[in-house]
Amino acid sequence: MLAPLADCLHPTVLVFLAAAFFSRLSGDTVRAVYFTVVGLVLAGDRIARRYRRRSAVAAPDGPGAMSGPAAQAFSPDSVMGRRAATSRWLVVALPAGVAYAVVVGSFQRYTVPATVSITVLAAAALVAALRTSGESAAKPGRLDRLGLTAWGLLGLGAAVWELVALYMQPTFTTDSPAHPTLSYLANGLLAAWPGRSAVLFGWLAFGWYLARR
Amino acid sequence: MSSRDITIAGYLLVLALAIGMNLRAHGPGSRLPTIGQVLARIMHTRTGRIAVVAWWAFIGFHLFSK
Numbered sequence: 399m400l401a402p403l404a405d406c407l408h409p410t411v412l413v414f415l416a417a418a419f420f421s422r423l424s425g426d427t428v429r430a431v432y433f434t435v436v437g438l439v440l441a442g443d444r445i446a447r448r449y450r451r452r453s454a455v456a457a458p459d460g461p462g463a464m465s466g467p468a469a470q471a472f473s474p475d476s477v478m479g480r481r482a483a484t485s486r487w488l489v490v491a492l493p494a495g496v497a498y499a500v501v502v503g504s505f506q507r508y509t510v511p512a513t514v515s516i517t518v519l520a521a522a523a524l525v526a527a528l529r530t531s532g533e534s535a536a537k538p539g540r541l542d543r544l545g546l547t548a549w550g551l552l553g554l555g556a557a558v559w560e561l562v563a564l565y566m567q568p569t570f571t572t573d574s575p576a577h578p579t580l581s582y583l584a585n586g587l588l589a590a591w592p593g594r595s596a597v598l599f600g601w602l603a604f605g606w607y608l609a610r611r
Numbered sequence: 612m613s614s615r616d617i618t619i620a621g622y623l624l625v626l627a628l629a630i631g632m633n634l635r636a637h638g639p640g641s642r643l644p645t646i647g648q649v650l651a652r653i654m655h656t657r658t659g660r661i662a663v664v665a666w667w668a669f670i671g672f673h674l675f676s677k
Contacts, residue, residue: 520668527664545643
């Protein structure tokens with residue numbers, strides 16, 4: 399009875415809902431909607447999988463059973479195959495990534511061409527992640543709890559520091575040179591074409607790295 | 612030292628700590644996980660994998676999109 403509620407209150411879901419709350423506070427409705435939708439999709443996905451697992455146990459060959467490549471294509475169990483596949487594609491992906499970074503970097507930020515270019519790629523990645531990510535059959539390798547806590551505290555500290563800078567601005571929508579947020583500091587780098595292209599290439603490279611994990 | 616310097620120093624401290632911790636984690640016999648291992652642990656589940664991709668997408672939206 400409480401299981402669906404636990405899915406909705408999963409820490410990952412709560413992080414997205416908190417991000418939506420702070421985005422709304424800062425007057426950024428579009429990003430607030432984005433975070434809310436992602437949080438709700440994750441919660442809905444967890445609930446749906448819970449019911450699929452239940453029906454699969456009741457009827458192992460029924461419609462609720464997980465099957466096909468979509469179930470495991472991006473599970474940690476398939477990491478070696480995925481890395482081999484991405485390595486084969488690197489010869490195509492690298493020049494394509496450079497071309498994308500150069501062309502999209504030539505667009506001014508916050509314009510329609512830049513927005514469409516980023517949105518199409520990001521949406522494709524999100525749809526791919528939703529359609530192909532699978533659970534792992536294996537237990538995760540043990541990591542030192544104290545070490546994980548240290549990384550968690552560092553991430554939390556970074557988030558709090560950014561939020562403090564945001565709250566010290568005159569208003570949430572007015573940048574302050576005296577209390578710069580990371581976005582504000584990035585403005586200088588992203589003002590010119592080479593800077594935008596370099597950041598875009600780094601963004602793509604990080605996405606590629608994630609696809610190989 | 613101005614408030615701007617303090618704010619930027621905070622970001623640099625976080626960056627330096629992250630680099631230092633990761634270097635330490637790569638050392639022999641370290642119990643501290645690397646950032647890659649932490650990321651892999653988060654992405655071990657379907658929820659975690661989709662969440663990480665959603666954050667990656669957000670960075671792109673945030674820096675370049677309306």
